[in-house]
Amino acid sequence: MPAHLLQEEISPSYTMTTTTTITAPSNRALQNGAARAASKTPMGQEKEEVNYEMRDDMFDPTYREKEGPKPKFIYVWRNIILMGMLHLGAIYGLFLLPSAQLYTLLFAFVYYMTSALGITAGAHRLWSHRTYKARLPLRVFLTIANTMAFQNDIYEWARDHRVHHKFSETDADPHNAQRGFFFSHVGWLLVRKHPDVIEKGRLLDMSDLKAEKLVMFQRRHYKLGILFLCFLIPTFIPYYFWGENFSHSLFISTLLRYTVVLNATWLVNSAAHMYGSRPYDKNINPRENMLVALGAAGEGFHNYHHTFPYDYSASEYRWHLNFTTFFIDCMCFLGLAYDRKKVSKAAILARCSRTGEGSAKSG
Ligand SMILES: [Zn+2]
Numbered sequence: 001m002p003a004h005l006l007q008e009e010i011s012p013s014y015t016m017t018t019t020t021t022i023t024a025p026s027n028r029a030l031q032n033g034a035a036r037a038a039s040k041t042p043m044g045q046e047k048e049e050v051n052y053e054m055r056d057d058m059f060d061p062t063y064r065e066k067e068g069p070k071p072k073f074i075y076v077w078r079n080i081i082l083m084g085m086l087h088l089g090a091i092y093g094l095f096l097l098p099s100a101q102l103y104t105l106l107f108a109f110v111y112y113m114t115s116a117l118g119i120t121a122g123a124h125r126l127w128s129h130r131t132y133k134a135r136l137p138l139r140v141f142l143t144i145a146n147t148m149a150f151q152n153d154i155y156e157w158a159r160d161h162r163v164h165h166k167f168s169e170t171d172a173d174p175h176n177a178q179r180g181f182f183f184s185h186v187g188w189l190l191v192r193k194h195p196d197v198i199e200k201g202r203l204l205d206m207s208d209l210k211a212e213k214l215v216m217f218q219r220r221h222y223k224l225g226i227l228f229l230c231f232l233i234p235t236f237i238p239y240y241f242w243g244e245n246f247s248h249s250l251f252i253s254t255l256l257r258y259t260v261v262l263n264a265t266w267l268v269n270s271a272a273h274m275y276g277s278r279p280y281d282k283n284i285n286p287r288e289n290m291l292v293a294l295g296a297a298g299e300g301f302h303n304y305h306h307t308f309p310y311d312y313s314a315s316e317y318r319w320h321l322n323f324t325t326f327f328i329d330c331m332c333f334l335g336l337a338y339d340r341k342k343v344s345k346a347a348i349l350a351r352c353s354r355t356g357e358g359s360a361k362s363g
């Protein structure tokens with residue numbers, strides 16, 4: 001096969017102002033999850049492209065789980081009780097939906113989408129993977145939106161997520177999908193972390209986030225932030241501005257909306273690691289799941305995303321079931337985001353034919 005077909009390069013985005021094209025040094029190729037399959041072919045025949053700024057979100061095939069029995073679950077009862085109460089409140093919110101004011105429903109939906117963007121466009125594509133760059137006003141917006149979503153602060157979310165990619169589906173993966181649907185969905189938040197998650201998490205390069213004042217500011221004031229942005233403000237606004245019942249405001253706009261965002265995000269870790277197709281890399285478990293893409297604002301193209309974590313669209317496509325990419329593109333249009341990284345079609349095709357389910361070596 002011609003060498004240029006095997007090269008995975010970053011192509012310029014169609015409306016972007018700046019472009020990054022990087023070819024990985026050969027020793028980096030071994031760290032790329034993509035390279036596991038590539039290593040079956042003679043080295044030096046192909047180049048795997050990686051994001052030059054982000055190194056610790058690439059699969060590390062050198063990690064080995066410790067032998068012997070797995071450590072017992074240590075339950076975190078505070079989280080179990082709070083999570084149980086939250087979900088009961090959300091279910092009650094579901095029953096209140098028919099009697100809510102239209103404004104309340106619209107407001108809850110907008111708050112849902114905004115907080116989802118704080119996770120997808122913010123904690124995930126910007127801060128965990130550095131797939132694009134954002135100017136200060138956008139970063140301020142994403143920090144606020146991220147606090148509305150209350151899924152731990154950006155620093156902690158990105159650390160857990162980088163370690164999830166680097167040690168995917170091993171003991172060092174915080175939501176290791178090998179431990180079942182429930183564990184990877186929510187169970188991992190209800191027990192103490194596996195010692196390897198903590199150990200490997202500590203060794204990650206988080207210097208970029210430590211150096212980002214806004215991220216550290218959010219971390220310092222996180223409790224106050226979530227109190228207001230996740231709980232008090234969404235309860236207060238419908239109640240105060242259009243006279244919604246206090247219970248409708250609390251159970252729909254706050255508890256139901258928060259629970260839906262949580263579960264949509266968790267489905268990426270559970271369902272999208274179990275159900276769907278693997279057109280890009282059949283050697284890994286993450287899959288393309290359209291329902292998850294729909295609920296999680298474009299984060300369901302998970303076989304693609306684990307294969308090319310540096311792609312700003314987290315998908316081969318752009319706006320197809322991908323509100324987050326639409327949002328980032330709008331921000332680019334406004335000059336608030338730039339330097340989006342996108343894998344070229346030729347590179348994707350080459351990768352599909354080499355490691356995808358439809359590849360010649362399939363079977
Ligand atoms: Zn994943």
Ligand SMILES: [Zn+2]
Nearest residue numbers: 161165305309
């Ligand atoms: Zn990711």
